[in-house]
Amino acid sequence: MTRFPPGLLQCMAAAVLFGASTPLAAPLAREMNAPTLAGLLYLGAALAVAPQNLRRLPPSSALRANGSRLAVAVVLGGAVGPVLLAAGLARTSAASASLLLNLELVFTVLLAGWFFREHIGPRVAAATVLVTSAGLLLSSWNTSPDIRLGAVLVIGACLCWALDNCATANVDRLAPSFITFIKGVIAGSANLAIGLSTGAGPTASDAILAVGIGMIGYGLSITLWVTGARSLGAARGQVVFSAAPFIGVLLAWTLLAEPVTAPQIVAMVLLLAGITLVVRSDHDHAHAHEPLEHIHEHAHDDHHADHEHAAGTPDRHSHPHRHEPLRHDHAHVPDLHHRHGH
Template identity: 40%
Template structure:
């Protein structure tokens, strides 16, 4: 499959897994404390990915190379990763839960659509990702679809907790952009660390607030849901970040509520209202506008050294200072020499240049 469409499909699968977690949480957890739910989800994500990492590292192919997705996280990258964990795994969920306690459900759903917008704004304004009219209109269509999808009659007016929910969206937008800075590293390790930190923190908040652990079956179901909806989803999100950039990955991820509604309708059968079809149409138009993007111009690659899974394509013409079996893709630290050329590209890890 074309690497471009593989990256897009990766982002959409990440959105589908995350979107499916919401109705599954409702079906599995009932009246369990919101912080308890978040803690079990994140803990399931962290523990599940940790087990997956151990299993992966024990599997050695015939060449003796371990199946890894990236090299070790560098010291210079630790502040970015720590900031992403604190913003997205600790501050974001805490602000959301506090805001939900005083804000109507309909208003909360509408406000949560701000995450995609804020993610794109930070990517475009702070990190200077390129944006053209087509990508901007695609984002507008996806966000408009999300607003319609969560619109409920009588949901007008915002409670005082609305600002807390906006703050949560801002935290997740910051998380998305900071994670971009470490996205060349092992996606499982990044997502696993977030889960292992955010899980205990949210559980501690739940216990301090007087919550109690649910039944063993509910705990297992919640952690399994968290592993798929938070853990595997985040791994795929990080992989998509490498190839699509933050704003575009965030746009595709913004269709997650559509998958959640579809699964909800499957669990609790009902004929979708007219707004559902309008929202689905807008999101489809937005995705289509993004998929048909072709950003091409002459650009110069500055000298760069990093490590990530790669093939020997036009950006990876290098020698190896170790015995190389010829297997691709593979991972090792490698240098990029300066090069100027023209081709279609995304703001991926090799094309983060100014325009």
């Protein structure tokens, strides 16, 4: 029986929801300016996760400890990135924009390996090459000036989100839904204010649709990705999440009646090969764990067998807990508990 790595299913679900958001938002990008659309999308994200976060706010110590990483997520991932994507969607087709989002994978893997010291093994490196090849194959054949400008904007959004991905995957004292909530409230409000002050407001129906897309494609999707990446690792989580652009292409074909091309079919094969490699990217060696205290969603597996709960506690739950020093040997990926060198 196949056993999926922890976090894989969450990252896959996030890919489906986020992938659908691009073709759904594309028509709106031509009806309102980029900051307005970006603001409504991320306010929708905040609305989706508001109930669970307003009931229980994190301690101020957790905010102080993760302030710089949270700032990266808010400014780049919540404010700048969405505006660049919205501007790109206004200048290119939904399929083209979706395909260019594959470049987020490249930036995330490079940043995770070079700056955040996340272990990048040969399978993940090969998967990165495959997925990058798929994106380049599909974006290089169209040389329209509008596509070029849209591509630059979407690539800029990918870089912003790559920094966001690495920062939030390494935040271990704030719940994923709270990170989404803060990004949505602060960045969404700021972008909406800028958009409304520089152009006409959207119609009520367009505004409601944008908020709805944000709730599903950004709110729920981002929460699922952050949760999954904490177990799977930022680089591996992003490789799986790279399915999102191709889901967007499928919807562009069906919902927006955009043409199907041979390069798109070939690229999908490359994508599936890349995801297969990342699913099999764990490695096995003896390693030591230093004392650690943090908060994240977990079950009582080998790394969480040293604390107890009252009867009736859900199998998966989140609370502050401490790990004592430990040395052992097992298959693992660079998650919150495995940041050691190689």
